Amino acid sequence: MIYLDNAATTLKKPDSVYAAVLEAMRTLGNSARGVHAQALSAARTVYETREKIAAFFGCAEASHVMFTQNATQALNTALFGLFLPGDHVITTDLEHNSVLRPLYRLSREQGVRLDFVPADRNGNIDDADFERLLRPETKAIVTTHASNLTGNLLDISAVGKFALDHGLLYIVDASQTAGSFPIDMQKQNFSVLCFTGHKGLMGPQGTGGLCVGEGVKIRPFMVGGTGVHSYSETHPDKYPEALEAGTLNAHGLAGLSAAVDFINETGIGDIHRYETALMRRFHKGISSVSGVTVYGDFSGDRAPIVALNINDLDSSEAADILSQDFDIAVRAGAHCAPRMHRALGTESRGAVRFSLGWFNTMEEIDAAIDAVRSIAEK
Amino acid sequence: MIYLDNAATTLKKPDSVYAAVLEAMRTLGNSARGVHAQALSAARTVYETREKIAAFFGCAEASHVMFTQNATQALNTALFGLFLPGDHVITTDLEHNSVLRPLYRLSREQGVRLDFVPADRNGNIDDADFERLLRPETKAIVTTHASNLTGNLLDISAVGKFALDHGLLYIVDASQTAGSFPIDMQKQNFSVLCFTGHKGLMGPQGTGGLCVGEGVKIRPFMVGGTGVHSYSETHPDKYPEALEAGTLNAHGLAGLSAAVDFINETGIGDIHRYETALMRRFHKGISSVSGVTVYGDFSGDRAPIVALNINDLDSSEAADILSQDFDIAVRAGAHCAPRMHRALGTESRGAVRFSLGWFNTMEEIDAAIDAVRSIAEK
Numbered sequence: 001m002i003y004l005d006n007a008a009t010t011l012k013k014p015d016s017v018y019a020a021v022l023e024a025m026r027t028l029g030n031s032a033r034g035v036h037a038q039a040l041s042a043a044r045t046v047y048e049t050r051e052k053i054a055a056f057f058g059c060a061e062a063s064h065v066m067f068t069q070n071a072t073q074a075l076n077t078a079l080f081g082l083f084l085p086g087d088h089v090i091t092t093d094l095e096h097n098s099v100l101r102p103l104y105r106l107s108r109e110q111g112v113r114l115d116f117v118p119a120d121r122n123g124n125i126d127d128a129d130f131e132r133l134l135r136p137e138t139k140a141i142v143t144t145h146a147s148n149l150t151g152n153l154l155d156i157s158a159v160g161k162f163a164l165d166h167g168l169l170y171i172v173d174a175s176q177t178a179g180s181f182p183i184d185m186q187k188q189n190f191s192v193l194c195f196t197g198h199k200g201l202m203g204p205q206g207t208g209g210l211c212v213g214e215g216v217k218i219r220p221f222m223v224g225g226t227g228v229h230s231y232s233e234t235h236p237d238k239y240p241e242a243l244e245a246g247t248l249n250a251h252g253l254a255g256l257s258a259a260v261d262f263i264n265e266t267g268i269g270d271i272h273r274y275e276t277a278l279m280r281r282f283h284k285g286i287s288s289v290s291g292v293t294v295y296g297d298f299s300g301d302r303a304p305i306v307a308l309n310i311n312d313l314d315s316s317e318a319a320d321i322l323s324q325d326f327d328i329a330v331r332a333g334a335h336c337a338p339r340m341h342r343a344l345g346t347e348s349r350g351a352v353r354f355s356l357g358w359f360n361t362m363e364e365i366d367a368a369i370d371a372v373r374s375i376a377e378k
Numbered sequence: 379m380i381y382l383d384n385a386a387t388t389l390k391k392p393d394s395v396y397a398a399v400l401e402a403m404r405t406l407g408n409s410a411r412g413v414h415a416q417a418l419s420a421a422r423t424v425y426e427t428r429e430k431i432a433a434f435f436g437c438a439e440a441s442h443v444m445f446t447q448n449a450t451q452a453l454n455t456a457l458f459g460l461f462l463p464g465d466h467v468i469t470t471d472l473e474h475n476s477v478l479r480p481l482y483r484l485s486r487e488q489g490v491r492l493d494f495v496p497a498d499r500n501g502n503i504d505d506a507d508f509e510r511l512l513r514p515e516t517k518a519i520v521t522t523h524a525s526n527l528t529g530n531l532l533d534i535s536a537v538g539k540f541a542l543d544h545g546l547l548y549i550v551d552a553s554q555t556a557g558s559f560p561i562d563m564q565k566q567n568f569s570v571l572c573f574t575g576h577k578g579l580m581g582p583q584g585t586g587g588l589c590v591g592e593g594v595k596i597r598p599f600m601v602g603g604t605g606v607h608s609y610s611e612t613h614p615d616k617y618p619e620a621l622e623a624g625t626l627n628a629h630g631l632a633g634l635s636a637a638v639d640f641i642n643e644t645g646i647g648d649i650h651r652y653e654t655a656l657m658r659r660f661h662k663g664i665s666s667v668s669g670v671t672v673y674g675d676f677s678g679d680r681a682p683i684v685a686l687n688i689n690d691l692d693s694s695e696a697a698d699i700l701s702q703d704f705d706i707a708v709r710a711g712a713h714c715a716p717r718m719h720r721a722l723g724t725e726s727r728g729a730v731r732f733s734l735g736w737f738n739t740m741e742e743i744d745a746a747i748d749a750v751r752s753i754a755e756k
Contacts, residue, residue, distance in 0.1 A: 001415065001416075003407075003416060005407060005408070005411075005412055005414065005416070005417065008407060008408040008411040008412060008417065008625075009406075009407055009408040009411075009625060011405075011406075011407055011416055012404075013403060017403070018400055018403055018404065021399060021400075021403065021629075022396055022399075022400060025391060025395070025396055025399065025582055025633075026390075026396065027389075028387075028389075028583075029381075029383060029386060029387055029389055029707065030383070030386035030387040030583075033383075033386040033387075033709060034383055034386060034697070034707065034708075034709040034710075035694070035697060035698060035701060035710070036383065036697070036700075036701040036706075036707035036708065036709075037379065037701065037707065038379075038381060038383070038389055038707055039383065039386065039707070039709075068447070069446070069447040069451070069584070069624070069627060070624035070625045070627075071624060071625075072600060072602035072603065072623045072624025072625075073447070073600055073623075073624060075602065076600045076601065076602065076623070096602075096603060097601075097602050097603040097604075097608065098602035098603050098623070098624055099602075100611070101601040101602050101603075101611070101612070101613050101623075102601055102602065104611040104612065105601055105612070105613075108612075196624075196625065198625060204403055204627075204629045204630075205406075205408075205625055205626070205627045205628050205629045205630070206447070206584035206585075206626075206627025206629060206630045207584075208624075222450060222451055222454045223454065223475075223479040223480055223483055224450035224453065224454065224474075224475050224476035224477075224479050224480065224714075225450065225474060225475040225476050225479075225714035226475075226714075227714070230475065230711075230712035230713070230714050230715070230716050230719075231712065231716045231719075231725070233478070233479070233482040234479070234482065234483070234486075235479050235483075245450045245451075245454070245476070245479075246447070246448035246449060246450025246451060246476060246574075246586075247386075247387060247448045247449075247450075247574065247576060247583055248583070248584075249447060249448075249582075249583045249584025249627070249630070250583050251399075251582050251583045251584060251630070252582075252583070252584045252627070252629070252630065255403075316413070319412070319413060319414070320413060322414075323413060323414040323415065328414075329407065329412065329414035329415065329416055329417070330412075330414065331411060331412040331414075331417075332412070332413070333608075334608035334609065335608070336602075336603035336604075336605070336608050337608070338608050338609045341608075341609075347609070
């Protein structure tokens with residue numbers, strides 16, 4: 001089996017991740033819920049993971065790293081906790097439903113006003129549109145780092161600079177890039193960085209979180225027990241407790257911690273170069289195949305994703321053939337990115353997404369190219 | 379080490395749980411995010427876990443079982459998704475902050491009106507108080523199944539019957555009893571059952587969920603990608619997608635599934651009897667020790683929890699001694715149950731909670747009794 005659906009979840013994880021989760025399940029108590037050895041081990045595991053994630057993403061304080069079940073929960077937490085009626089928010093056509101649906105809901109129920117930076121047929125935006133859409137009541141910009149459909153990058157450093165210059169919050173969805181691209185939220189001027197643990201970071205499912213910049217105040221989303229200030233009727237407003245409630249997934253976080261160690265030891269630069277090489281080889285290979293339509297911009301740096309369609313096949317049909325005849329796992333259909341599909345003109349047939357990762361090999365890429373060619377020539 | 383903090387999290391899990399999580403991490407793709415073998419395996423794992431949980435708790439439909447990170451998220455989802463301004467809700471002094479804080483927030487921000495069935499010095503309530511507090515605008519009753527502090531049970535079947543007779547919703551927090559007590563939400567007339575996976579169910583951390591009865595409509599709490607209806611601006615309103623967003627923790631759910639199998643094979647009746655025997659032995663042993671104050675009612679069926687204080691020691695001090703001198707892990711202090719502490723008069727010193735589980739032995743109980751005696755006699 002050739003697994004090329006790493007943008008949905010990385011299937012293979014470093015062996016140290018499996019070992020860490022197993023060890024955690026055998027030894028950890030409940031973090032922040034006691035002073036005995038097992039509870040303290042859990043608390044230490046969680047805190048060390050906060051420290052590693054903070055260092056990894058350039059977050060100034062470990063206590064400003066908060067853990068959630070996934071990036072969607074991190075984005076819900078950030079977006080519902082930051083905006084108030086009358087706020088204006090600028091976002092883009094590249095966004096995933098995990099950004100769009102909270103914003104639409106804020107617009108519908110809270111009177112938050114939205115504007116979208118449009119994408120062209122290549123899935124690119126024009127950075128000048130942020131300036132064009134700016135209003136006096138603009139509070140924030142929310143963007144993904146890379147399109148989960150095309151792999152096109154946004155220039156998040158430039159957007160961060162623009163946000164800084166105009167006194168705006170900048171919330172970044174790094175679901176598709178965390179672990180594959182160096183990120184430094186202080187240098188790049190992000191107010192909030194949302195990430196998932198189970199994609200490029202190569203950690204377990206059930207992990208993710210948000211890193212919050214200095215002075216950025218997010219109201220609690222979930223409320224409940226935190227192990228501190230039990231007698232207050234309101235949830236604590238101090239990070240990290242403010243944005244966490246109930247028992248944390250310390251078992252999963254132990255795995256995420258090991259995954260970050262693996263990436264640091266391997267070198268994120270090397271990971272990025274290797275994943276880029278896989279993606280370029282695949283793109284080059286399928287570009288010469290007649291009948292293949294590729295989406296997105298391949299002129300610069302990008303995430304290791306190639307979305308395409310083959311002849312007039314429905315994308316789901318193509319994915320089925322890849323799975324059944326070639327044992328190649330990809331994702332087809334709509335990719336929870338409706339505005340992007342509209343921009344690309346793939347609203348009705350969707351697209352076949354090949355997403356590559358650290359544990360893929362050049363041989364697998366060549367086999368995937370051959371498979372695409374074989375389907376196209378049939 | 380003797381681990382007696384099972385009400386915070388069960389430390390030891392069945393071996394099959396470790397194996398299932400490991401296998402899941404090695405083989406599963408992203409549930410509901412593709413049609414290739416690995417994505418389908420993940421979807422199958424999640425669906426089978428829904429089916430097992432539905433059967434386990436007497437939920438009529440597997441699709442009405444929704445998974446969350448923990449019971450707190452399940453409770454937030456249920457409570458914020460059910461109530462509207464003007465609704466009146468009856469709850470009790472036994473509740474954990476995971477119930478109290480969402481309700482206080484609804485009261486503060488949404489005008490939901492709350493009444494509390496008071497607890498006496500033994501931590502008991504009078505069921506007649508539900509009738510006394512009933513108003514024409516009463517929409518729901520929210521209660522725990524057992525106090526996480528004293529282990530006292532509520533008669534949830536009687537409350538369920540009362541709710542049914544008066545056309546009220548009944549939301550039950552089974553955090554402390556799921557896996558240790560037979561529960562049948564249809565027979566017992568619960569509208570919503572919230573549970574956590576990592577306590578009595580003996581599954582991994584990062585798992586939990588809610589089971590929703592027929593005709594009970596909960597608005598989405600988190601919104602985002604679900605793998606279906608990508609083009610809608612609103613989150614799907616059909617269960618289970620309505621109350622789930624983003625990637626599920628299929629790795630953890632595989633472990634939860636194995637844990638439910640273990641409980642079914644062992645027999646929940648046998649588990650309940652054994653945990654009760656541990657608790658009765660411990661209670662009997664420490665009851666004769668001079669200087670020990672025990673909280674709660676031991677006259678009937680109850681959760682395997684014994685809360686106490688020793689002489690005039692602060693509860694944290696006692697727990698420290700138990701940990702350091704006897705290698706016994708318990709929890710002290712406030713237990714996220716502020717109203718219960720007030721009822722018991724333990725607001726300032728807290729209480730030392732011994733919570734027992736399936737993997738404890740009678741020898742461990744005897745050692746714990748000896749330790750309590752030794753501290754009391756010092």
